[in-house]
Amino acid sequence: MAWVVLIIAGVLETVWAVALESSKGFSRLVPSLVFVVALVLSMGGLAYxxxxxxLGTGYAVWVGIGAVGTALYGMAAMGDAVTTARIACLVLIVGGAVGLKVLH
Incomplete structure (x- = not known):
């Protein structure tokens, strides 16, 4: 169950990162509220x-999910560059997270 919660918490890290950018420095109410809720749920899931x-495995997997998810969102929805090198780096992050899970 802890791994499921950790994965959900990692996805919520992507949500709060995207909401933070969308809040435009907390000047927009709805994205700011989404940021706060997703942040609290993400941190709570990580703590659980x-x-x-x-510690090291959980935190690295959580950050990895959030980083990869945020980068993929940026590429898919925000016009961030999609290059072979960027994709390769994301694959390395996923590989590291999977390796930590397997070695756990």
Missing amino acids: AMRSIP
């Missing part, structure tokens, strides 16, 4: 998962 997942 770390009850049974080691």
